[in-house]
Amino acid sequence: MNFIRNYSVKLGVISSLPIGYYFYQENLQNSRIKKYSYQEISQHNSSKKGIWVTHKNKVYDITNFIESHPGGIDKIMLAAGNPLEPYWNYYKQPQKKEVYDILDSMEIGVIEDYNPDKFKNLKDEYIQEPIRSPELKFHSAKPCNAETPIDEIHKNPITPNDLWYIRNHNPVPIIKPEDYELDFFINTKFINKFTLEDLKKMKSKKVITTIQCGGNRRGEFDKTSGTQWGIGAISTAEWEGIPLCNLLENYNAKYIHFEGYDGVKSSIPFKKGRNCFGDVLVAYKMNGVELPRDHGYPVRIIVPGYVGIKNIKWLKKITLSNEEVDGPWQRGMAYKILPGSIRCLEDVSKIDLDKIDTIEELPIQSCITHIEEIQENINNKNFRIHGYTYSSKPMIFPRVDVSIDGGKTWKIAGVNPHFEDLLKFKWGWALWSVDVKIDDTPCDIICMASDKGTVQPSDIKDIWNIRGLANNSVHKKLLEKV
Numbered sequence: 001m002n003f004i005r006n007y008s009v010k011l012g013v014i015s016s017l018p019i020g021y022y023f024y025q026e027n028l029q030n031s032r033i034k035k036y037s038y039q040e041i042s043q044h045n046s047s048k049k050g051i052w053v054t055h056k057n058k059v060y061d062i063t064n065f066i067e068s069h070p071g072g073i074d075k076i077m078l079a080a081g082n083p084l085e086p087y088w089n090y091y092k093q094p095q096k097k098e099v100y101d102i103l104d105s106m107e108i109g110v111i112e113d114y115n116p117d118k119f120k121n122l123k124d125e126y127i128q129e130p131i132r133s134p135e136l137k138f139h140s141a142k143p144c145n146a147e148t149p150i151d152e153i154h155k156n157p158i159t160p161n162d163l164w165y166i167r168n169h170n171p172v173p174i175i176k177p178e179d180y181e182l183d184f185f186i187n188t189k190f191i192n193k194f195t196l197e198d199l200k201k202m203k204s205k206k207v208i209t210t211i212q213c214g215g216n217r218r219g220e221f222d223k224t225s226g227t228q229w230g231i232g233a234i235s236t237a238e239w240e241g242i243p244l245c246n247l248l249e250n251y252n253a254k255y256i257h258f259e260g261y262d263g264v265k266s267s268i269p270f271k272k273g274r275n276c277f278g279d280v281l282v283a284y285k286m287n288g289v290e291l292p293r294d295h296g297y298p299v300r301i302i303v304p305g306y307v308g309i310k311n312i313k314w315l316k317k318i319t320l321s322n323e324e325v326d327g328p329w330q331r332g333m334a335y336k337i338l339p340g341s342i343r344c345l346e347d348v349s350k351i352d353l354d355k356i357d358t359i360e361e362l363p364i365q366s367c368i369t370h371i372e373e374i375q376e377n378i379n380n381k382n383f384r385i386h387g388y389t390y391s392s393k394p395m396i397f398p399r400v401d402v403s404i405d406g407g408k409t410w411k412i413a414g415v416n417p418h419f420e421d422l423l424k425f426k427w428g429w430a431l432w433s434v435d436v437k438i439d440d441t442p443c444d445i446i447c448m449a450s451d452k453g454t455v456q457p458s459d460i461k462d463i464w465n466i467r468g469l470a471n472n473s474v475h476k477k478l479l480e481k482v
């Protein structure tokens with residue numbers, strides 16, 4: 001039909017051939033008759049169901065066109081099932097006539113419940129998102145929330161940058177290195193500013209840290225709000241940057257606030273940043289290269305041992321203050337572990353959130369990441385169980401015990417052979433493995449970390465909290481039939 005349409009447009013307009021013109025008219029009239037609702041259009045967002053977009057009141061089926069879209073498939077797929085206005089508005093300049101001509105040939109109807117004001121001034125702020133590895137486990141694209149692939153963790157004590165988990169609250173800011181500026185304030189008073197060049201000239205340090213999102217393993221809780229993370233909202237890198245303590249030598253305060261270019265803010269106690277053993281970094285490199293955009297380009301703060309949200313990306317401003325920073329990530333319920341008796345928002349409204357501290361360190365953790373079938377070895381073992389364990393405390397690597405009989409007997413895990421230099425991982429996780437003999441499948445495998453009296457809780461119900469934070473209950477993984 002498209003072919004006929006294109007052809008007949010030419011014929012109809014240029015040579016006025018009666019037959020071509022007839023087809024053109026008929027096609028136009030048919031397509032005008034078809035009406036689709038916004039709801040119906042939004043469902044056409046995959047090659048399976050067809051990819052539709054709208055412009056003004058018209059609906060277009062662009063399924064066969066996307067492969068050849070000059071801007072790339074990923075860009076046009078952002079608009080799948082949606083109006084084009086927010087994307088075109090983003091680029092500001094008007095579209096060329098050819099673009100309308102191409103679209104015209106794909107018109108399939110009009111919007112039934114068309115509202116001209118709905119998208120007129122809307123901009124899709126996500127159009128410039130970075131390209132991401134398809135190996136990540138995506139929970140959402142706008143904003144991007146994605147886990148590191150857990151099957152790979154045992155091979156990678158340092159998570160490769162493209163496999164790092166991503167936790168964004170907003171579109172990734174676009175920051176040109178030459179425009180970058182980090183401001184330093186005491187309360188509301190401006191003290192100093194640093195360009196990227198200034199920062200790179202200062203004495204730097206490298207620190208390996210694991211960052212774990214406060215919501216890691218939220219998905220295992222019953223009914224909580226927020227991204228339903230599995231065990232992959234955790235990753236490890238070597239960061240390079242300026243020790244924050246070097247910038248704070250002459251100052252004193254109670255708190256240090258960090259604010260990102262996307263408006264996300266959090267604060268930490270002054271003593272964590274001022275103490276050079278706290279290893280807080282104003283970081284501009286991740287695993288030897290400049291920070292990827294998703295992870296804070298060009299500069300982020302790294303707060304070893306503290307929950308993910310403290311590690312503010314796209315760092316815009318550091319403020320010293322005697323008060324905690326305001327905003328939901330510090331003072332709201334987002335990172336406060338409320339008692340299990342608080343079951344709904346109405347319960348939350350009855351308590352004084354100011355009296356409850358926000359998370360800094362997270363409790364000891366361990367998870368099973370991979371079950372590997374191995375050649376029966378001399379000890380008669382046929383499976384190797386892999387996992388990670390993480391303590392927020394420096395130089396602490398919890399002991400991990402593994403059970404394959406529902407917790408009756410336990411076997412202590414050893415250091416994963418890929419994981420050679422534990423000492424470099426002062427603020428990092430430790431990867432462990434243990435060989436076991438399993439004859440009957442399916443089999444539940446359990447791991448439990450402990451450190452001198454602190455153990456992972458065995459019942460997840462005991463640590464339930466409305467925001468689903470800090471889940472460190474003993475981890476189970478099922479070995480299915482082999």
Ligand SMILES: Nc1nc2c(c(=O)[nH]1)N[C@H]1C(S)=C(S)[C@@H](COP(=O)(O)O)O[C@H]1N2
Nearest residue numbers: 165166167168169213260264308311312313
């Ligand atoms: N500016 C800014 N910083 C941020 C966030 C954000 O959305 N904006 N997310 C925080 C959260 S909740 C986590 S868990 C970590 C995730 O860091 P990553 O995306 O590099 O893994 O960044 C933190 N820093």
Ligand SMILES: [Mo]
Nearest residue numbers: 213214308309
């Ligand atoms: Mo997070």
